[in-house]
Amino acid sequence: KAGVTQTPRYLIxxxxxxxxxxxxxxxxxxxxxxxxxxxxxxxQFLFEYFSETQRNKGNFPGRFSGRQFSxxxxxxxxxxxxxxxxxxxxxxxRPSSREGYYEQxxxxxxxxxxx
Amino acid sequence: SQQGEEDPQALSIQEGxxxxxxxxxxxxxxxxxxxxxxxxxxxxHLILIRSNEREKHSGRLRVTLDTSxxxxxxxxxxxxxxxxxxxxxxxxxSGSARQLTFGSGTQLTVLP
Numbered sequence: 001k002a003g004v005t006q007t008p009r010y011l012i013x014x015x016x017x018x019x020x021x022x023x024x025x026x027x028x029x030x031x032x033x034x035x036x037x038x039x040x041x042x043x044q045f046l047f048e049y050f051s052e053t054q055r056n057k058g059n060f061p062g063r064f065s066g067r068q069f070s071x072x073x074x075x076x077x078x079x080x081x082x083x084x085x086x087x088x089x090x091x092x093x094r095p096s097s098r099e100g101y102y103e104q105x106x107x108x109x110x111x112x113x114x115x
Numbered sequence: 116s117q118q119g120e121e122d123p124q125a126l127s128i129q130e131g132x133x134x135x136x137x138x139x140x141x142x143x144x145x146x147x148x149x150x151x152x153x154x155x156x157x158x159x160h161l162i163l164i165r166s167n168e169r170e171k172h173s174g175r176l177r178v179t180l181d182t183s184x185x186x187x188x189x190x191x192x193x194x195x196x197x198x199x200x201x202x203x204x205x206x207x208x209s210g211s212a213r214q215l216t217f218g219s220g221t222q223l224t225v226l227p
Contacts, residue, residue: 033214035215042217042218042220043205043215043217045215090158101213102145102148102213103148103160105160106150106160108156108157109156
């Protein structure tokens with residue numbers, strides 16, 4: 001099976017702009033989670049989607065949003081970019097968000113730089 | 116915020132030696148997982164240990180869990196240069212929606 005894919009891999013944006021990142025999970029996986037990784041804060045959970053519904057959300061401002069499509073592909077959007085949003089954004093998938101499905105499969109990430 | 120801390124933050128050893136990394140966490144967990152990340156890339160799942168387990172093995176990896184001390188350790192035996200990476204523990208909290216809460220990570224360098 002193909003792994004989790006993320007596009008684009010690298011992105012440079014200017015403060016105030018918005019950005020959309022895309023994630024395609026492993027075929028058959030219906031749960032998609034997003035994480036932000038920065039040197040200062042480490043790996044932090046953004047949100048999880050399952051069957052097109054947001055199931056859980058981390059402690060991030062409303063500028064961070066996401067959605068999931070019927071084919072399980074997911075996008076996350078960050079509006080009004082700030083310098084502090086520069087990070088590696090990681091997407092992870094698993095077959096289900098239900099009990100027992102704990103192992104997550106990560107994509108290579110999208111490196112976002114805000115200037 | 117992160118669930119806990121990892122110790123040491125950085126570890127440098129010679130090929131063939133064993134590497135031990137420790138992870139502490141703060142609240143009750145359902146399970147604890149270890150992931151590896153090669154420089155700036157995605158994470159790879161290594162091993163999962165449930166809260167009712169004390170030790171688990173997978174190839175050259177050995178994980179222990181002490182829920183009374185809220186700590187775990189990852190032992191990599193007979194390390195190789197290819198083991199050079201960052202290692203993160205991640206917990207799934209009891210009663211949570213099963214998101215991962217990561218530790219701060221240990222950067223392991225294995226010198227040839």
